[in-house]
Amino acid sequence: MYCDNDISRVLLTPQQIDNTVTSLANRISEDYADKNLLLVGLLKGSFVFMADLIRKLTVPCRTEFMAVSSYGSGTRSCGKVTITKDLSVNIDDCDVLVVEDILDTGITAACVTDILSKRNPASLRLCSFLDKPERRQVPITADYVGVTVPDEFVVGYGLDYDERYRNLDCLCVLKPEVYSDKA
Ligand code: PRP
Numbered sequence: 001m002y003c004d005n006d007i008s009r010v011l012l013t014p015q016q017i018d019n020t021v022t023s024l025a026n027r028i029s030e031d032y033a034d035k036n037l038l039l040v041g042l043l044k045g046s047f048v049f050m051a052d053l054i055r056k057l058t059v060p061c062r063t064e065f066m067a068v069s070s071y072g073s074g075t076r077s078c079g080k081v082t083i084t085k086d087l088s089v090n091i092d093d094c095d096v097l098v099v100e101d102i103l104d105t106g107i108t109a110a111c112v113t114d115i116l117s118k119r120n121p122a123s124l125r126l127c128s129f130l131d132k133p134e135r136r137q138v139p140i141t142a143d144y145v146g147v148t149v150p151d152e153f154v155v156g157y158g159l160d161y162d163e164r165y166r167n168l169d170c171l172c173v174l175k176p177e178v179y180s181d182k183a
Pocket of ligand 1 (some may be wrong): 159
């Protein structure tokens with residue numbers, strides 16, 4: 001790995017990731033047979049997971065992406081989350097599945113699902129590749145969770161630190177000195 005010195009350990013190998021995504025895709029394909037599935041990926045973190053997930057689905061689907069930015073760190077208010085890229089379609093007849101890379105405090109997913117629910121989709125669910133329940137600040141659970149992870153700084157498979165490491169094909173724990181040096 002090009003960044004071996006920055007990584008303290010590998011949490012999920014590419015094979016474990018593949019198995020997890022396959023399992024999620026099978027469940028989603030079963031649940032969304034005969035539905036009007038619209039996957040909404042939250043940028044940027046979800047793009048790798050989203051790409052793998054849709055290629056394992058066996059039901060028709062459409063894909064959209066949204067981006068939000070949060071400001072005022074530590075806030076619990078959805079008023080502090082703004083949409084920086086919105087959907088390009090109406091969702092009022094869609095079975096929307098929001099796709100996250102990780103549920104951390106839960107604020108992003110809670111705000112996005114709140115926004116989307118007001119647009120009257122036929123149904124609205126949440127799928128997160130990773131779940132870090134120890135960090136939760138708002139009461140939200142995903143309908144589909146790949147893997148529950150401990151409260152450590154994870155990177156790879158779309159997740160970044162300072163925009164780096166998203167391209168790692170495994171999920172890794174970052175050494176604390178990598179991010180604490182720059183805090
Ligand atoms: C990360 C991640 C989730 C969100 C989860 O996004 O991709 O969308 O944080 O955190 P939360 O549950 O505490 O809200 P980030 O804002 O870092 O942007 P990115 O997706 O571009 O990396």
